[in-house]
Amino acid sequence: MIKFNKVTKTYGEVCALKDVSFEVKDGEFVFLMGPSGAGKTTILKLILKEIFSDTGEIHVGGVDVSKISEKDLPGFRQKVGCVFQDFKLLNERTAYENLEIALAILGIPEPKWKERIDKVLKMVGLQDRKNLFPSQLSGGEIQRASLARALVVNPDLILADEPTGNLDWEKAYEIMEVLEKINKEGKCVIVATHNKEIVGKMKKRVIKLTSGKIISALNKTPDSKS
Amino acid sequence: MNYQTKSAITSIKRFPFQALAAIFLLTVTFLVVTILSVVTYSSSKVIKYFETRPQVIAFLKDSATAETISALQHKLQNDARIKEVKYVSKEEALSIYKDATVDNPLLGELVNPSIFPASLEFSLSDLSRAQAVIEEVKTEAIVDSVGFTASLGGEKTLGDVVNRLRSITLYLKLGGGFFALLLVGTSFLVLVVTLGMRIASRRQEVEILNLIGAKKSFIKKPIVIESIIYVLIGVALGWLITLIVILYIAPSAINYFGEIPILPRDPLMFFSLFGIILLAEAVTGILLATLGSNLALSRAGRKK
Numbered sequence: 001m002i003k004f005n006k007v008t009k010t011y012g013e014v015c016a017l018k019d020v021s022f023e024v025k026d027g028e029f030v031f032l033m034g035p036s037g038a039g040k041t042t043i044l045k046l047i048l049k050e051i052f053s054d055t056g057e058i059h060v061g062g063v064d065v066s067k068i069s070e071k072d073l074p075g076f077r078q079k080v081g082c083v084f085q086d087f088k089l090l091n092e093r094t095a096y097e098n099l100e101i102a103l104a105i106l107g108i109p110e111p112k113w114k115e116r117i118d119k120v121l122k123m124v125g126l127q128d129r130k131n132l133f134p135s136q137l138s139g140g141e142i143q144r145a146s147l148a149r150a151l152v153v154n155p156d157l158i159l160a161d162e163p164t165g166n167l168d169w170e171k172a173y174e175i176m177e178v179l180e181k182i183n184k185e186g187k188c189v190i191v192a193t194h195n196k197e198i199v200g201k202m203k204k205r206v207i208k209l210t211s212g213k214i215i216s217a218l219n220k221t222p223d224s225k226s
Numbered sequence: 227m228n229y230q231t232k233s234a235i236t237s238i239k240r241f242p243f244q245a246l247a248a249i250f251l252l253t254v255t256f257l258v259v260t261i262l263s264v265v266t267y268s269s270s271k272v273i274k275y276f277e278t279r280p281q282v283i284a285f286l287k288d289s290a291t292a293e294t295i296s297a298l299q300h301k302l303q304n305d306a307r308i309k310e311v312k313y314v315s316k317e318e319a320l321s322i323y324k325d326a327t328v329d330n331p332l333l334g335e336l337v338n339p340s341i342f343p344a345s346l347e348f349s350l351s352d353l354s355r356a357q358a359v360i361e362e363v364k365t366e367a368i369v370d371s372v373g374f375t376a377s378l379g380g381e382k383t384l385g386d387v388v389n390r391l392r393s394i395t396l397y398l399k400l401g402g403g404f405f406a407l408l409l410v411g412t413s414f415l416v417l418v419v420t421l422g423m424r425i426a427s428r429r430q431e432v433e434i435l436n437l438i439g440a441k442k443s444f445i446k447k448p449i450v451i452e453s454i455i456y457v458l459i460g461v462a463l464g465w466l467i468t469l470i471v472i473l474y475i476a477p478s479a480i481n482y483f484g485e486i487p488i489l490p491r492d493p494l495m496f497f498s499l500f501g502i503i504l505l506a507e508a509v510t511g512i513l514l515a516t517l518g519s520n521l522a523l524s525r526a527g528r529k530k
Contacts, residue, residue, distance in 0.1 A: 048437065050437060074436075074439045074440060074441045074442075074444075075439070076439075077437065077438065077439035078438075078439035079439075080439075082437065082438070084437070088434045088437060088438075089434075090431050090434060090435075091430075092237065092240060092241075092428075092431065097236075100229075101233075101435070101438075101440075102438055104229045104444075105435070105438060105439055105440045105441075105444060106439075110229065149438070
């Protein structure tokens with residue numbers, strides 16, 4: 001599903017990633033783990049082509065990300081569900097409307113929206129908060145709304161940047177259970193986190209990063225034959 | 227109603243004061259546009275009035291025969307500098323005199339057609355050629371004398387009259403053109419600034435929509451629709467206020483200008499004029515809204 005080959009990314013004089021190579025297979029659940037500034041978010045931004053790498057190659061779903069044209073970029077991003085670190089919910093719209101717009105972008109007919117949105121909101125436990133604006137939701141609820149928006153489009157790949165950052169242990173684990181459930185449906189899930197307890201509990205493949213370099217469990221999944 | 231239209235209407239409802247500010251600015255702009263459109267129409271009518279009224283009268287000698295008069299009339303009609311040639315017989319001249327002295331019938335009764343000369347009346351396509359044309363017509367054998375009627379008062383010579391009329395026409399044309407240009411430029415700037423203000427507050431939304439895979443057209447459409455809604459409301463209000471004001475002052479204005487048709491007197495023509503102005507403003511407004519929102523969006527994109 002995802003292949004990084006000697007990818008380097010710098011921000012001015014700061015090296016965010018240096019010669020990073022790894023592979024994530026279809027249907028895998030992977031944690032990107034490391035302290036702040038390790039390069040986790042940079043990896044997710046590179047996958048989404050929000051930023052460009054300086055050197056190296058990135059393939060997502062067999063496609064060279066650097067070769068995706070401006071015209072094809074929206075179509076590529078529609079296949080990726082993303083939970084952003086800063087949530088990126090539309091503040092002028094309710095939680096429900098934030099999910100609606102994601103479906104509208106995909107061109108899904110309006111009559112089908114309600115069923116899909118209600119199902120996802122129930123999954124993340126936000127059904128009784130759906131008509132509230134982000135400013136009226138708690139930090140945890142905003143995070144769950146952001147997750148719901150990523151899931152409602154039924155993507156092949158889910159990128160989650162610190163999806164449990166504002167949640168207590170119980171809620172954080174609930175979110176992870178939702179992601180695990182989605183993963184069991186065959187979706188590839190990549191979670192960037194520094195929450196060691198969650199990572200320990202989930203028992204999934206972990207890619208550890210520090211100062212822009214991968215330091216352990218790098219290119220092999222636990223069940224990988226290679 | 228499609229999603230983008232609903233989205234635009236929801237956005238207007240949720241930010242009523244921003245919407246009101248935009249609509250107020252656009253209403254004022256289109257109010258001025260409508261007023262100047264009417265003024266431009268009236269000015270063109272004033273110019274046309276002065277251009278088409280008989281400016282030159284060639285009084286004919288009593289010895290002129292029907293054939294020689296017809297020959298001269300034909301010659302004048304074929305002259306590119308001259309338009310709307312009209313023959314006025316002695317009887318018609320008397321009739322005109324009687325109409326002019328209707329308040330004092332005694333004056334009309336004391337005269338007979340023989341004292342009035344027949345004449346050829348015509349106007350000029352360009353007033354600057356009046357002097358030359360008059361000198362030429364004076365040389366015609368059947369012409370007794372030539373009079374110039376386009377005096378506005380106070381001028382002593384034909385040259386003064388011509389200069390005065392030319393100045394008025396020039397000022398009206400230059401002024402109209404200048405105001406039209408000024409207005410189009412101002413309207414466009416007001417639109418871009420107003421729409422830019424709305425789009426600037428939605429820059430984050432544009433960025434988020436980009437990240438979740440929205441195509442440019444998907445992002446643009448609700449913003450363009452919102453802009454068009456503002457413009458159409460602004461056009462309708464500006465136009466309606468002007469219509470009410472003009473309807474209120476029209477009787478006094480028409481009375482003041484007398485026979486100069488500064489506004490159509492026929493109600494159907496009057497409302498047709500305003501209908502055309504409304505349609506032109508709506509079409510221009512939609513074009514400006516589309517262009518303005520695209521420009522404001524591209525500016526917002528560059529500032530990322």
